Amino acid sequence: MSEIYLNVVDHKGAEHRVEALEGWRLMEIIRDWGLGVKAECGGACACGTCHVYVDPAFSELFQPPSDEELDQLDALPGVTAQSRLACQLLMRPECDGMTVRLAPGSEVDQVAA
Ligand code: FES
Numbered sequence: 597m598s599e600i601y602l603n604v605v606d607h608k609g610a611e612h613r614v615e616a617l618e619g620w621r622l623m624e625i626i627r628d629w630g631l632g633v634k635a636e637c638g639g640a641c642a643c644g645t646c647h648v649y650v651d652p653a654f655s656e657l658f659q660p661p662s663d664e665e666l667d668q669l670d671a672l673p674g675v676t677a678q679s680r681l682a683c684q685l686l687m688r689p690e691c692d693g694m695t696v697r698l699a700p701g702s703e704v705d706q707v708a709a
Pocket residue numbers: 623635636637638639640641642643644645646668681682683684
């Protein structure tokens with residue numbers, strides 16, 4: 597199996613090189629590397645809190661957004677042509693080298709001290 601490495605830019609602008617696994621959802625990879633994506637509904641395409649911006653050079657690798665994904669994106673602030681929900685994107689070998697930026701609004705809530 598070929599290796600897949602992604603560059604994930606977190607909410608503070610820091611870039612992280614993370615290994616991805618083929619067939620996994622992008623949201624799971626971001627979450628498992630501890631990069632702080634809220635993903636409130638756990639990947640059911642029902643919350644919009646896994647909003648990311650996908651490198652346009654790689655966007656063709658993924659299925660176009662479903663009606664459910666488009667409905668969620670419609671309700672989010674800061675949506676661009678690069679916007680996707682990370683729980684709807686399955687990793688494949690061709691994703692190697694892709695940059696993904698976490699969008700505002702997908703941060704994990706801060707616990708009050
Ligand atoms: S995790 Fe809820 S829409 Fe992606």
